[in-house]
Amino acid sequence: MKCIQCGTDNTLKDRTDNNGCCKNCHHRFVFEPTSMTGVRFTDPFFAKAIADISANHTLFFTPKQLFYLLDKRLRSKNKFAVGYLLLFLIVISFFVFGALAIAVIILVFLFNDIHFMNRSYSQRQKSAKYLGIGGIITLVLGSSLSLYFTSYHSFAGSIIIGCLAIYLGTRELEQSHNQSQKFLINDSQFQGWLTSWIGVNKRIDKILPLPQEQSTPITINPDVTAYSFDRLVVCDHDAVAQMLIANNFHFENNCAILSITGYPQNIFDTTMQMLRRNPDLKVYAFHDCSAKGINLLHHLRNSPEWFRDSDIIIIDVGLLPSQILAARRGMFIQASPELAEAAKQLPLEVRSSLSKVELDWLEAGNFVELESFSPQKLIQILNRGIINSQALDAEDSSLILVGDSDNSMYAVQSFG
Structure with a gap:
């Protein structure tokens, strides 16, 4: 196993003789694959996962995004090991x-x-x-x-x-109903790995803490609040909004970023006042593909806290069931009995905008989380949604009208 500090290759004997440290620079190894049960991996494997999810330490990411990436790669390693076992059984069976x-x-x-x-x-x-x-x-x-x-x-x-x-x-x-899958690893394992890694390497670059509610309003310069934004991105999870803000998506796209729960709470009211000054504002709904996520657009249009009695344009960037069904490969689909029941309780307006196949998919409890994608991928999708929305009247627009035409609600047909 190579040391992530100096690159020196250490055999098991080297690691044992040096009490789990590198024989050259004495940097401690966090993981010892020979003593791990279940899944096994090395320090370079974990370090590469961190580098990849952060686009070589340039983008902030959530812990769940790293969790998804590790699970995916460990499943690939496990499949490789099972293949060797199968080959061994075949050889033995042939002779016996x-x-x-x-x-x-x-x-x-x-x-x-x-x-x-x-x-x-x-x-x-x-x-x-x-x-x-x-x-x-x-x-x-x-x-x-x-x-x-x-x-x-x-x-x-x-x-x-x-x-x-x-x-x-x-x-x-x-049989197409059973599309869901389960994680190979669990949260307690993952948290233990993070704790062990930080204990030895002091930190993990670009990983975000859990979003904290900031209820104390902050004072914003009146010269700033006199202006507005051209766009607003509303996420159904605080963690996704936090990730976009940390990566300066709002600066690069002249947009505000909020979650449906009001994160960041300390600037929510001020931001909404600024947004309502712009009659040409465009709102982008960014959510999980789930019964609750699909309802985000309807909530934005009908909630007094948001845009009820307003004629602003709201665009559903995704995730939508049609997008998942069209690009199923690579999607981590899960299932939840609670979301299956929530799908049956969706408002009539929402249900009428979905095809029978999409409704069946949701009512089976299926869902895909935004955090199953990397920060780089999510930023690319949002950028593409914003670019496409600049030509709503164009014949080649990838946006489709959702629901009543008087509501000015649109959805992106593809996700990535």
Whole structure:
């Protein structure tokens, strides 16, 4: 394992002889993969994850964004290890039981992979496809070879196993409701890793603390409050608003950034007064793809704290179910019974703006969090939404009208 301080490669013996420290610079290693249970990784692996999520330490990020990235990469490493185990079992089975046993092991592995919730929906669908193909190969090739060698037991086994694999694979491909997945790691593990890393390396560059409510109003120069903003971004989570503000998105785009709960609380009232001075203001709703997130646009339009009785333009940048369904690959889809019930309680105006497929997706409890994307990706999406909104009347606009045309509410058709 290489030392992140000086780059010296240290073997297990080197690390043991130096009490877990680098043999060259004596910097302590945080993680020892040989003593870790479950997932295993090294200090360079963790350091690279921090560098990547922060775009080489140039962007602030939330702890949950780092959590998502670590989970994704550790799942890839775990898949690689399982592949070696499968190869080992195949080799042993070939010498002990023969070719049919190999087919059984591969098909059982694929069937188990289909129901492994740590894998994404697209990965499970791919395994289901391979299971069906494997069943066809077993059925055709296995039965042919069995007849050639006059092995009737193998012939019967090939028919049964092949047909069963084809049935199970096809059935899974036809089922589209179970799109969610689960994390490989948990929050307590993650918090322990952060604590250990900071204990040795003193800090993590660009990681944000949890947003704190700042209820004491601050005094703003009257010369500043006399002006307004061209745009407002409203997020459904304080952490996302905090991340955008920390990365100076508001300065670079002449926009205010608030969360639906009023974060930052100490400037909320003043900011809203400034915003209402601009009759050409455009508002961008930025939210999770969930029943609660989808309701953000409706809340902004109908809440007296926001823009009720106003004709300003509100644009839904996402996440929308249509965007997730169109670009499912790479999306971390989860499921929640509470959000399934919330989807059934959505206002009629919101429900009427969604297709049946989108409603079914939401009512299954599915959701995708904004924080599953990197800061760089979220900033790119917001920038693109702002650029697209500058030509609402253009024929090539990627914005579509949502709900009643008198409400001036739009949604972006694609996310990234």
